[in-house]
Amino acid sequence: VGERAGDVSTFGDADLELFETFAGHASILLENGRLEHSLAQVTQLKEQLRHQAYHDALTGLPNRLHLLEAVEQELGRGTGSTAVLYLDLDRFKSVNDTWGHSAGDELLTEFARRLSGAIRAQDLAARLGGDEFAVLVRDADSEAAIAAARRMLEALDGTYALGCGDVACHVSVGIAVGGVGETSGEDLIRNADIAMYSVKQSDRAYTLYEAELHEKLRAQRQLGLDLETALERxxxxxxxxxxxxxxxxxxxxxxxxxxxxxxxxxxxxxxxxxxxxxxxxxxxxxxxxxxxxxxxxxxxxxxxxxxxxxxxxxxxxxxxxxxxxxxxxxxxxxxxxxxxxxxxxxxxxxxxxxxxxxxxxxxxxxxxxxxxxxxxxxxxxxxxxxxxxxxxxxxxxxxxxxxxxxxxxxxxxxxxxxxxxxxxxxxxxxxxxxxxxxxxxxxxxxxxxxxxxxxxxxxxxxxx
CATH class of the missing domain: 3.20.20.450 (EAL domain)
Structure with a gap:
């Protein structure tokens, strides 16, 4: 082609066939390149969407769905017992009401940072929503779970330096321990939540789930329904x-x-x-x-x-x-x-x-x-x-x-x-x-x- 530049009349049928073949290959190569780029973009977008689906946007911690799947996988391994710690930040609402949502977000972010630094490398911290967090403690019996709760309370309970000023916060921790065949991931998280709720009704900082706590909670909620009727009457x-x-x-x-x-x-x-x-x-x-x-x-x-x-x-x-x-x-x-x-x-x-x-x-x-x-x-x-x-x-x-x-x-x-x-x-x-x-x-x-x-x-x- 270079030799006959400017003299297109000398190209024969064989040359045209060669050009068509060359153009076809070039087109395919260009198309494949664009496709590979598009596939890379789709893959990146897919990973971003997956991360968003499994993580909390504010703190970057895993969310409830991520925690649930991790707990189910841990229980499915069938090696020893697993613990879930359910944490609630007691003063969050007053911070939000007094200084606004930006201060509340700042508190939650700092809380998540401290929580991440208080867990072992093999464990998983998650934000469940609002001011509620949870930690999956792998290969932990009741004694190890209680020790983990104390370690977290030491790191989390205390004063938080926020832009609006220093805020003293207390943390309530509910603990639930279970093994394969004993409970599901959903039930283990729920039991830890029930234990945390019982902490709020007492002067303790943490408590271990027991079956009677569930019955007490059910009875109290029924009492609340009865009370609503009594007030109306x-x-x-x-x-x-x-x-x-x-x-x-x-x-x-x-x-x-x-x-x-x-x-x-x-x-x-x-x-x-x-x-x-x-x-x-x-x-x-x-x-x-x-x-x-x-x-x-x-x-x-x-x-x-x-x-x-x-x-x-x-x-x-x-x-x-x-x-x-x-x-x-x-x-x-x-x-x-x-x-x-x-x-x-x-x-x-x-x-x-x-x-x-x-x-x-x-x-x-x-x-x-x-x-x-x-x-x-x-x-x-x-x-x-x-x-x-x-x-x-x-x-x-x-x-x-x-x-x-x-x-x-x-x-x-x-x-x-x-x-x-x-x-x-x-x-x-x-x-x-x-x-x-x-x-x-x-x-x-x-x-x-x-x-x-x-x-x-x-x-x-x-x-x-």
Missing amino acids: REIAVHFQPVVRLADGEIEGFEVLARWQHPTRGFLTAADFLPAAEEAGLTVELGRLVLPAELANERLVDTLAEALKGYGVNPGRLVIEVTESGVIQGSDGALVAMRRLRDLGVGLTIDDFGTGYSSLSRLAEFPIESLKIPKPFVDKLVGEDADEAFVDAILRLSDSLGLAAVAEGIEHPAQAERLRQLGCRFGQGYLFGRPAPAEEVERLLYQEAARRPHLSLVPLSRLA
Whole structure:
């Protein structure tokens, strides 16, 4: 071709056939090249889609589907036992609510980084969604799984430095162990989830799944359904228990308590059904029966102010109990609501102080006027194994912070006497009166002297 360039008239049929053959081969080569490139692109896209299907977009960790397949494969190997740890970040919602989703994402990303650094190379960490994570611990019996949980708690529990500031977070861990033929991957993950849920209902950081936990969860969820019906039918009763001055036994006020006559379980106290109410999201509605507001309600102060005005009640006669964990671990929104309540004149007390997570350095930040000493501590004041260390410590702390203290569950005169000697000014319990309906309380008040009860569980300086 090069020799005859410019002289196309000299090309014969044989030359044209050669050109056609050459052009055909060139076309095929070009087409194959494009096809190989396209196949490479398809393969790359397929891998990207597979990675997206099996991994969490935010943290890069494997997701629930990936975890499930890995657990099933591990159980299928049939060599020893396998453990799944189910982890929940306790303060995630308050971070999201207070500082926004960007702060929440930052917390989740840092949590995932710490979690990845706390597991062995052969194990698998996954994000299941929201603030829930899980870890597949291969070749692990119960003892090894518990050791892994402790190792992770050490790495994960604590303070996280975020762009919005330092955030203290606690982690709840549920543990489930199983072997081939004993359980499926789905069941093992579910059992770990159930164990984690039971941790949230206790003061432990982790627990190992047992069959009765599943039954307890089922029973609690059924109780939540029953409670919803009871609220619709207004079957929750309000009882009142006197709070007295320990010096002379005179009534200082009343604690308002919810009671429920369950159709099959009998008489239930609030402690029996509050966990079910929290899980079912019924605490606000339950609170309206006892008081037309509760701390989680965004319009708490306004609603409460309207209710007090409507009933003609002086705000200074009302004290709202909050849990210790709710105060110390609560969101900034809860703190704002608490301060607005104090500005309104409503008192605040921490219930069952000493049984939850405490940060004494933060306690003084909150507008609290009193602490309630839980019954288990009061029970130990008398008897062969008497131990007054906890009660004495709470009384000293309350005194140093200018707070009043109220002892709960007083049942014996000797307990009341020892509390008086230790400097406790207020108390309640069966020794002074059981919770009773409003009509019985009215009769009790008419039997009192001319003095009317005034709810003033406030520091001594406020009472003087």
